[in-house]
Amino acid sequence: MKLTKRCEGLDFPEGPIAMADGSVILVEIRRQTLSRVLPDGNIEVIAQLGGGPNGAAIGPDGMVYVCNNGGFLWTQEDGIMRPIGTPDDYVSGSIQRVDPATGRFETIYDSCDGQPLRGPNDIVFDAQGGFYFTDLGKSNAEYVHHGAFYYALADGSRITRVHAPMITPNGIGLSPDDKTVHVAETRTGRVWSFDLIGPGEIAPPPFDMPGRLEVTLPGYQLLDSLAVQADGKICVATLMRGGISVVPTGGGAVDFIEVPGDPYITNICFGGADMRDAWITASGTGCLYHMRWPSPGHRLHFNG
Numbered sequence: 001m002k003l004t005k006r007c008e009g010l011d012f013p014e015g016p017i018a019m020a021d022g023s024v025i026l027v028e029i030r031r032q033t034l035s036r037v038l039p040d041g042n043i044e045v046i047a048q049l050g051g052g053p054n055g056a057a058i059g060p061d062g063m064v065y066v067c068n069n070g071g072f073l074w075t076q077e078d079g080i081m082r083p084i085g086t087p088d089d090y091v092s093g094s095i096q097r098v099d100p101a102t103g104r105f106e107t108i109y110d111s112c113d114g115q116p117l118r119g120p121n122d123i124v125f126d127a128q129g130g131f132y133f134t135d136l137g138k139s140n141a142e143y144v145h146h147g148a149f150y151y152a153l154a155d156g157s158r159i160t161r162v163h164a165p166m167i168t169p170n171g172i173g174l175s176p177d178d179k180t181v182h183v184a185e186t187r188t189g190r191v192w193s194f195d196l197i198g199p200g201e202i203a204p205p206p207f208d209m210p211g212r213l214e215v216t217l218p219g220y221q222l223l224d225s226l227a228v229q230a231d232g233k234i235c236v237a238t239l240m241r242g243g244i245s246v247v248p249t250g251g252g253a254v255d256f257i258e259v260p261g262d263p264y265i266t267n268i269c270f271g272g273a274d275m276r277d278a279w280i281t282a283s284g285t286g287c288l289y290h291m292r293w294p295s296p297g298h299r300l301h302f303n304g
Contacts, residue, residue: 003259003291006279007041010286012074012081014225015056015066015122016279018271019304024279024288025064025100027053030074030081034066034098034105037288047103049096055122055225055267058302059154060129064098066105067120067133080284082264086138092116093135095123095152100304108156118145122172122225124181127301128199129154132162132181134169144168149183151200160200166192166210171226171236171267175249176298182214182249184223184236190216191223191234191247215247215254225267228298230275235297237265237280244268244280259289270297 006024011031016024022039025046034046034053046064055067070093072083094117098105110117123133130153137145148164149172162181171184181202184191192211194202205211214234217223222239229235234247242265243258259265264284271277275296280289 001257001291001294003289006288006290007037007043008285008287010035010037010043010281010288012083012283013281013286013288014054014266014283016267016269016281016288017056017058017064017303018269018277018279024269025056025304026281026288027056027066029054029069029072029083029283032071034064034100036100045103046100047098047105049098049105051094052119053096054120055133057123057125057131057300058304059097059125059131060302061154062100062302062304063154064100065123065125065131065154066096066098067123068094068096069119069121069136070094070138080262080264081286082284085140090138093118093120093138095120095133097154097156109152109159112150112159112161118147121170124173125154125301126174126199127178129302130199132172132174132200134172134183136168136170136186149181162200162202163194163205163211170224173226173228173234175228175232176230180249182226182228182234183211184226184234186222186224186239188216189218189221189223190214191226191236193249214249217245217254221245224265227268227270229270230296230298232298233295235268237267239264239266257291261285262287270299271303275299
């Protein structure tokens with residue numbers, strides 16, 4: 001499979017969205033922007049969002065919904081940029097709604113049941129127009145917050161905590177039939193699945209497990225954001241190893257597709273007429289890559 005660099009010079013890209021016009025909307029976490037990569041590789045800033053814009057998705061109203069983690073401290077070593085903690089000016093995380101045409105944005109959620117959002121990370125919309133998102137938590141040298149995943153309405157009227165606690169929940173996605181939500185945990189290298197019995201409501205997990213375990217990756221492999229194939233397999237960005245792990249549901253061998261030169265492969269999305277155009281963010285080196293994927297991705301409910 002041929003890997004093609006669409007652009008470089010991005011400042012820790014994440015949250016790619018493949019648009020119908022051939023552009024890719026994504027966030028630049030360190031630059032604190034929602035940006036657009038044009039088909040010729042040029043980069044345009046849509047909005048300066050502050051904090052740490054992380055995951056992004058198109059909602060039913062055509063707006064871009066952004067998980068803002070509130071910001072990171074950063075370091076660079078051997079040409080690789082990476083986050084290392086929480087800055088002194090951090091206040092909270094939030095969910096922001098951005099007009100991609102004008103760049104105007106607003107914060108629609110920054111708390112749930114009186115508890116501030118810590119570090120919203122990844123987001124996916126269901127067929128009803130509500131969205132699930134993960135909150136990774138925040139950490140420094142002395143503490144790590146427990147994480148959770150949430151369900152919220154796009155109009156800002158309701159947010160609920162679906163499942164907690166979790167250990168650094170990061171990537172989140174829905175099965176093609178919308179009956180299962182998948183969540184990847186960064187630090188444990190695990191992918192969990194939860195059966196849905198209604199919008200934002202999961203079936204009770206087993207008493208001895210926090211969910212249905214799909215995989216625990218061996219060695220030091222940390223999991224980031226994810227996307228789902230049309231056949232239901234879970235494509236999860238895999239840090240340190242540097243690539244995409246393709247996880248079958250219900251057991252089976254995990255395939256791995258390497259993206260050379262960057263241990264911080266953070267996300268993947270699908271687009272194109274046949275949904276086999278894969279866009280991959282190499283965040284440590286600030287690049288966006290394109291690849292023709294072996295299997296079509298699942299088409300999201302809303303896109304631009």
